[in-house]
Amino acid sequence: MSITWSAYKRARRRSRQAWAIIALVAATVVAGLAWYFTTGQFNAADPWVAGPSEAPVFNQGWMKPLRGAAPVAAENASEALERIPVKGRAAKTDYDRAAFGQAWADADRNGCDTRNDILRRDLAAVVFTEGSSCKVAGGTFHEPYTGAEVTFQRGQDTSSAVQIDHVVALADAWQKGAQQLTAQQRQTFANDPLNLIAADGPANVKKGAGDAATWLPGNKNFRCHYVARQISVKAAYKLWVTQAEKDAMKGVLASCPGQQTIYNAR
Template structure:
C-alpha cells in the first residue's frame, strides 16, 4: 500500500510539473507574439546598442490591414532588395500630393483616420480627446529616427513635434513607379501602416522626399529596420530603386545580414 501511495504521489507531482511547464511555454509564446506586435517589430532590427521601443500596444484588433499591390516577400531584406528593379528616377515635374488621394483617410474602415491610427499604434500612455475613441490627445513616443523620448500633445503648434512619416516618401515613390499605379492603389500606399511611422517632426522635415542614398536616420540602431521597411514597401507596391539607393541599402544591411522584411 505504502509503495503504491508513494508511486501515486510521484506521478501526481510529475503531472503538476508538466502542467507548469506547459503553462510557461504558452505564456512565453503569447508574450512573444505581444512583444513583436508591440515593441518587437521595431526592436528586431536594432544593434546591441539598443534603440527605440515604439508601438507598445499589443492589441491591434482595432486596426485592419490594407491590401497592397503585392504581398511583402518572406525572407531577408537583402534577398528582397535583389528582386527590386534598378532604374533611374522618372520626372517629378508632374508630381502633386493630390495624386495620392486625400490625406489621412480611414483606409481600413475602422472608424478612425490613418494619422490617429498610427499615433495610437506608436505612442504609449495614450490619452484621447474627450468623447473620442479615435482622436489621440497625447502620449509618449520612443522616437526612432533620433532615438529620444518625445511627449506628444495635440495642439495647433505642439502637434508638430510628432509627425507621421511616409517611410518611402510620396515624391520618391512617384519617381520610382507609383505613377503607374491606379489612383486607388496610390491612396492605399499613402495610408498603408507598413509605410507609416510616428517620428520627430524636425527629422521628418529634414528627410523630405529623400531615399536611402540621400537620407538615413541619425539613430544608427534603427537603420536596419528603416531600410528593411523601405524595401518591404517598395516590393509591396512594385516600385524600383536607383543604383545609388540600392548601394546605400546594401551597405546598411551588411551590418545586419539576418534582417527580415517587415510584414504587416
C-alpha cells in the same frame, strides 16, 4: 632534483591552465564579435525589437487590413533588395500629392483616420480627446529616427513636433513607379501602416522626399529596420530603386546580414 622536477610539473600545469583560459577568453570574444556584427548591436537595449517587425506595423485590436495592399514575403532583406529593379528617376514635374488620394483618409474604414491610427499604434500611455475614441490628444514614445524620448501633445503649436512619416516618401514613389499604380493603389500606399511611422517633426522635415542615398535616420540603431522597411514597401508596390539608393541600402544591411523584411504579421 625531485624538488626541481615537482616545480617543473607544477609550472607546466599552470601553463596549460593559463593557455586554456586564454583559449576560452578568445572563443568568447570571437563569439561576442560575431553576435555584435550580426544582430547584437541592434538588439541590445533596443526597444524596436519585437519579432518580425522591430517597430510597430499592425495592431488588429483596432486596425483593419487594407484591401489591395500587396503582401510582403518574410525573407532576408538583402535578398529582397536584389529582386527590386534598378532604374533612373522618372520626372517629378507632374507630381501632385492629390494623386495619392485624400490625406489621412480612413482607408481601413475602422472609424478613425490614418494619422490617429498611427499615433495610437506608436505611442504609449495614449490619451484621447474628450468624447473621442479616435483622436489622440497625447502620449509618449521612444522616437525611432533620433532615439530620444518624445512626448506628443495635440495643439496648434505642438502637434507638428510629432509627424507621421511615409517611410518611402510619396514624391520618391512617384518617380520610381507609382505613376503606373491605379488611383486606389496609390491611396492604399499613402495610408498603408507598413509605410508609416510616427517620427520627430524636425527630423522628418529634414528627410523631405529623400531616399536612402540622401537621408538615413540619425539613430544608427534603427537604420537596418528603416532600410528593410523601405525595401519591403518598394517590393510590395512594385517600385524601383536607383543605383545610388541600392548601394546605400546594401551598405546599411552589410552591418546586419540577418535583417529580415518587415511585414504585417496578422
